Amino acid sequence: MSDEGERAGQQIGNYQLTHLLGRGNFADVYLGQHVHLHTLAAIKVLHGRLTDDDLANFSNEARVIAHLRHPHIVQVLDFGVDGVTPFLVMDFAPNGNLRQRHPKGSNLPLQIVLSYVRQVADALQFAHEQHLIHRDIKPENMLLGVNFETSWLMATLDPGGEVSKRAHTRV
Secondary structure: OOOOOOOOOOEEOOEEEEEEEEEOOOEEEEEEEEOOOOOEEEEEEEOOOOOHHHHHHHHHHHHHHHOOOOOOEOOEEEEEEEOOEEEEEEOOOOOOEHHHHOOOOOOOOHHHHHHHHHHHHHHHHHHHHOOEEEOOOOHHHEEEOOOOOEEEOOOOEEEOOOOOOOOOOOO
16 A cells, blocks of 8 residues: 555444554554444554455454453454455554654653553563563554553564564554
8 A cells, every 4th residue: 555544534344434543564554433433443454455364363363462451452342354354443542652752862751761661561461471472562552542651552462472474563
């Protein structure tokens, strides 16, 4: 996909895609509004078609991640395939990510850094206790919620700790 936000305005599943939030090598993430409930969510739309094996792996990963319940892990709300396009529906973090909030080179007070580190470490510890390994730890994947608390984008996990050959995107 090369055009900026080319799916904006389209409907996928029960969500109207309003605008592009982020772009990765394998997926784009849009802000979506539920057509009946009028709730907002982040919709991760994979590029292109998946093989049957890839779709099975993606479905399994979505199922595993959807069962994670932690205050610093983004909740997966739904998964679907619209035509041939797989997508994940996740909680929307309205304050962007840590990189957007604090660009490279920013000097932060130690207490702020410690707060972020504690939240991320807590989420990673929880994931590890579930035998899950996050493969893409970076500020762009640390999302900021309503109260600027961090939530970890867990849609880049390897269930069972096995590194898959298929890469995932970041928000």
